[in-house]
Amino acid sequence: MTTPREIKVYRDLMGANAEWAAKTRALLAERSIAMVNVISAPGSGKTTLLERMIPALAGRLRFAVLEGDLETTRDAERLDALDIPVYQLLTGGSCHLEAKLVHHALLDLPLDDLEVVIVENVGNLVCPAEFDIGEAGKLAILSVTEGEDKPVKYPLLFHEAVAAVITKIDLLPYVPFKLEECRRYLAQTNPAAPVFEVSSLTGAGMDAWLTWFTAFVAAHR
Amino acid sequence: MTTPREIKVYRDLMGANAEWAAKTRALLAERSIAMVNVISAPGSGKTTLLERMIPALAGRLRFAVLEGDLETTRDAERLDALDIPVYQLLTGGSCHLEAKLVHHALLDLPLDDLEVVIVENVGNLVCPAEFDIGEAGKLAILSVTEGEDKPVKYPLLFHEAVAAVITKIDLLPYVPFKLEECRRYLAQTNPAAPVFEVSSLTGAGMDAWLTWFTAFVAAHR
Numbered sequence: 001m002t003t004p005r006e007i008k009v010y011r012d013l014m015g016a017n018a019e020w021a022a023k024t025r026a027l028l029a030e031r032s033i034a035m036v037n038v039i040s041a042p043g044s045g046k047t048t049l050l051e052r053m054i055p056a057l058a059g060r061l062r063f064a065v066l067e068g069d070l071e072t073t074r075d076a077e078r079l080d081a082l083d084i085p086v087y088q089l090l091t092g093g094s095c096h097l098e099a100k101l102v103h104h105a106l107l108d109l110p111l112d113d114l115e116v117v118i119v120e121n122v123g124n125l126v127c128p129a130e131f132d133i134g135e136a137g138k139l140a141i142l143s144v145t146e147g148e149d150k151p152v153k154y155p156l157l158f159h160e161a162v163a164a165v166i167t168k169i170d171l172l173p174y175v176p177f178k179l180e181e182c183r184r185y186l187a188q189t190n191p192a193a194p195v196f197e198v199s200s201l202t203g204a205g206m207d208a209w210l211t212w213f214t215a216f217v218a219a220h221r
Numbered sequence: 222m223t224t225p226r227e228i229k230v231y232r233d234l235m236g237a238n239a240e241w242a243a244k245t246r247a248l249l250a251e252r253s254i255a256m257v258n259v260i261s262a263p264g265s266g267k268t269t270l271l272e273r274m275i276p277a278l279a280g281r282l283r284f285a286v287l288e289g290d291l292e293t294t295r296d297a298e299r300l301d302a303l304d305i306p307v308y309q310l311l312t313g314g315s316c317h318l319e320a321k322l323v324h325h326a327l328l329d330l331p332l333d334d335l336e337v338v339i340v341e342n343v344g345n346l347v348c349p350a351e352f353d354i355g356e357a358g359k360l361a362i363l364s365v366t367e368g369e370d371k372p373v374k375y376p377l378l379f380h381e382a383v384a385a386v387i388t389k390i391d392l393l394p395y396v397p398f399k400l401e402e403c404r405r406y407l408a409q410t411n412p413a414a415p416v417f418e419v420s421s422l423t424g425a426g427m428d429a430w431l432t433w434f435t436a437f438v439a440a441h442r
């Protein structure tokens with residue numbers, strides 16, 4: 001009698017991912033840490049937003065950042081200047097972060113000294129939204145240079161997100177971006193999620209965004 | 222005796238994809254059609270570039286466009302105004318186009334009346350670069366609002382591309398984009414590929430780009 005061979009299918013991959021995500025949720029609950037999974041297209045300004053947010057909240061929240069990328073340590077090097085724990089997670093060609101890799105990185109962080117872990121996922125509007133990494137919430141970032149239709153063209157992320165941040169609003173005078181239409185698409189895809197408009201360059205809109213973020217962290221630790 | 226069960230792995234998926242891509246290459250060679258696979262992040266201006274290019278080349282090249290998206294027919298509707306055959310390919314949540322879907326769409330096009338088929342892939346810098354769809358060449362699009370580091374952070378696409386087009390150069394005065402650094406990264410990732418700088422809004426750089434594109438099509442039909 002032959003031993004049945006294990007057939008690895010996508011469902012199993014997702015099942016294993018869900019188990020690691022559950023372990024991560026338990027670990028973060030025990031340590032009273034809120035983890036936020038930041039997702040956007042490449043170049044939407046995720047790293048620049050963190051460069052603005054984290055110093056603005058210094059002394060009020062203790063941060064660590066996990067930087068997801070296919071290649072290079074560029075983003076981690078940028079954030080290293082902030083003097084907080086920053087680890088680079090390289091996916092080696094994969095288009096998203098998986099829960100297991102994030103879990104092992106968390107175990108290496110000084111968890112006793114942290115209140116918030118920000119995971120900056122791989123720049124991709126599709127695949128990262130499909131993989132739960134054990135976060136308290138996914139944050140969807142969209143820049144005004146990308147066009148107002150992205151929430152309906154890439155609905156899964158915007159549907160799952162706890163909030164959406166529209167970045168680079170300092171460029172609004174120079175781009176054909178219909179802000180009201182974008183807000184309507186966002187509301188249609190996810191009526192519950194608040195939407196913030198910010199410029200990491202000028203600081204516009206940053207106060208309202210940081211107030212919401214701070215309250216979200218307090219509610220999910 | 223049990224029949225061995227077929228184990229579907231990623232290699233088989235890629236193998237089947239390669240077979241469909243080869244069928245597509247044979248079909249296009251027979252009909253003397255050049256197919257170009259246009260890939261970028263979401264919102265880099267792929268559709269807007271096509272809206273500018275195709276009318277500019279009307280009377281010189283006969284086009285059709287296959288529009289790849291996860292959801293919605295918005296991009297196909299935009300290009301429908303150009304009075305050329307435009308089909309929308311919906312991936313239903315998948316992050317890239319596969320060769321089989323493209324092949325079947327091609328069979329529905331009026332191939333006798335065409336010289337160029339443009340495939341606008343799903344907005345994603347990662348996965349579409351991994352899937353050969355039988356194209357004559359991949360075209361990498363990058364907008365100046367995304368940051369100069371994308372060629373090193375998402376190297377596969379830029380390495381495989383026959384040319385790179387830097388879009389939205391009208392925004393250069395307003396964004397912290399290092400053009401020379403971007404060109405250096407592109408040259409490092411792919412020394413052979415020419416790089417064009419264009420604005421679909423103002424038309425800047427369009428002549429040089431269209432000259433190269435026309436020559437590429439002539440050489441690959």
